[in-house]
Amino acid sequence: MASLFSSTLFSLFLLSSLFLSNANAEPERGFTVDLIHRDSPRSPFYNPAEVPSQRLRNALRRSMNRAVRFTNSFGPSPNTPQADITSSKGEYLMNVSIGSPPFPIMAIADTGSDLIWMQCKPCEDCYSQKAPIFDPKSSSTYKKVSCTARQCQAVDQTSCSSGRGGLNNGTCQYSIVYGDQSHSNGDVAVDTLTLGSTDGRPVALPNTVIGCGHDNAGTFDDKGSGLIGLGGGSVSLITQLGNSIGGKFSYCLVPLSSKSDLTSKMNFGSKAIVSGTGTVSTPLVKKDPDTFYYMTLEAITVGGKRLDFPGSKEEGNMIIDSGTTLTLLPPDFHSKLETAVAAVVKGKRVSDPGNFLTLCYQMSSDLKVPTITINFKGADVKLDPSNYFIQVADDVVCFAFGETDDFAIYGNLSQMNFLIGYDTVSKKMSFKPADCTKM
Incomplete structure (x- = not known):
């Protein structure tokens, strides 16, 4: 038998600094980013008015909703496509920069999804977002993906229809529907994505496959700009990091109390080896x-x-x-x-x-x-x-x-x-x- 000691660990957030590099990530390079507890004072979702038991109940509800989403992803209705991603009520946030020059976004980071997407101008129907919305026209490295490109084939739930304004421009478009009927629709594109790290060395990923969402609605929080997929699929951040991390990542989750602002760590590449x-x-x-x-x-x-x-x-x-x-x-x-x-x-x-x-x-x-x-x-x-x-x-x-x-x-x-x-x-x-x- 063991004496019980309690710890209040709920959802977590992944937060990295913002840096920009013109060089590709080095093979087998190791780097580390911070994991921020969803209910930590350092999290944008922190509510000082809540007591620990309220935060726990909220976390438990999110946990069960997430389980329902996973179940749906195994058996999607033929009339309602489902995708393995979460809404902004998910468990992680990640700061990255998109484009050249770099444009900071804060997006839900999800180990249960693949596609990286963010809200983009022009917004035909976007949910309310406090931070500025990414304008692809401002990035010199942003390029739409054609319907025949391999990047289009790698993304689930894509189509090739008339472009905006009625022009058939052959742009690959994605359409994602959540289990709760939240959705994101937009263009599949490539652009430079840059990660920061706690050692101060930037990691830039040119030609990263992303989704530029022009029609996004549902149960999204206005503190988030989109979603970063960390799953095992071909367009996830982990897979697109490729040889630069050797297929390795790790984390150590800190048990946090409501008064603590300690961060957890997520490691990539050579720093991610557990032995x-x-x-x-x-x-x-x-x-x-x-x-x-x-x-x-x-x-x-x-x-x-x-x-x-x-x-x-x-x-x-x-x-x-x-x-x-x-x-x-x-x-x-x-x-x-x-x-x-x-x-x-x-x-x-x-x-x-x-x-x-x-x-x-x-x-x-x-x-x-x-x-x-x-x-x-x-x-x-x-x-x-x-x-x-x-x-x-x-x-x-x-x-x-x-x-x-x-x-x-x-x-x-x-x-x-x-x-x-x-x-x-x-x-x-x-x-x-x-x-x-x-x-």
């Missing part, structure tokens, strides 16, 4: 859609009791997503896991004041919880109590695993204080226990 004492690795499984990062969950061990995961023989039965708060499991297995945890917890059981989580206890120094280990194929990841019990009120903590009707999702609460490495070339995920406040 050393305590490191365990599991295969990354290639499946459709290739946007997601799939692993194989074999079991979850509660104390000394191993609970075999149904469908454990199926390779790639779980997605890892740093933008989902809870770890989500099929209902029957979640019920079995929750029962096993409740059987060994030493404490007074109470209700969740927010009526969201189902296994909650009164917080006290006497509360004892079992050790939980996630048994991935070839990698046993031993969690800390703060990874699976969260404080939802001043005196209440709850078990931070939820239900999903489809596939399992490994959420960010289970990931905090681990250095987590993605190696898309060697096809493996690595986990190493770490104090992320010191990374």
Whole structure:
């Protein structure tokens, strides 16, 4: 049994400085950017009027909405195309510059999507945005992509119709529809995208495939300018970084309280290698859609009791997503896991004041919880109590695993204080226990 200590980690944001370089990114170059907690005082979404329990409830709602979006992406209606991206209620923000000269944008950064897009002039129907809107005419390196170009073929949900003003200019156009019917429509183009880094060395990506959105509406926040896809597809930022990062990126999620403005880190290339004492690795499984990062969950061990995961023989039965708060499991297995945890917890059981989580206890120094280990194929990841019990009120903590009707999702609460490495070339995920406040 382990003594419980709580930590309030919800959604996270990716924030990088703005720099510009005329040179291409160097092969196997390593660089690092900051990850900013969505509810940190450094985040543009920070609301000082909210208490920690309110922030948690909001994060849990976003987490479940995100799970629904993932489910939709596996079975889109033939009449309503779906895309693997989130709205501005997603979990990350990223500052980059687009074009020449550089134009700063702040966009949702999403590990569960691919296309990089932002709102563009002329805005036929754009959602309200506080920051200036990108004007492609102001960039000397901006070029529209033709319908026959390979870049057009790499983007999902594209068409070739009459250009604006009724002229058939052969421009490749994309159309993305969210599960909640939010949407983005516009031109597929290429331009220079520049990332900043904490070591002060800029990373410029000429001819980056982007979407220039002229018709965008729905549940977008006015603090964001669009979306940066970090998934595994061919037009994601990760894939377009290409040889410059050797297919590697990693992050270490800092457990933040409402009073903390510590940042997490996202590393690329040579700085993203996860190794050393305590490191365990599991295969990354290639499946459709290739946007997601799939692993194989074999079991979850509660104390000394191993609970075999149904469908454990199926390779790639779980997605890892740093933008989902809870770890989500099929209902029957979640019920079995929750029962096993409740059987060994030493404490007074109470209700969740927010009526969201189902296994909650009164917080006290006497509360004892079992050790939980996630048994991935070839990698046993031993969690800390703060990874699976969260404080939802001043005196209440709850078990931070939820239900999903489809596939399992490994959420960010289970990931905090681990250095987590993605190696898309060697096809493996690595986990190493770490104090992320010191990374």
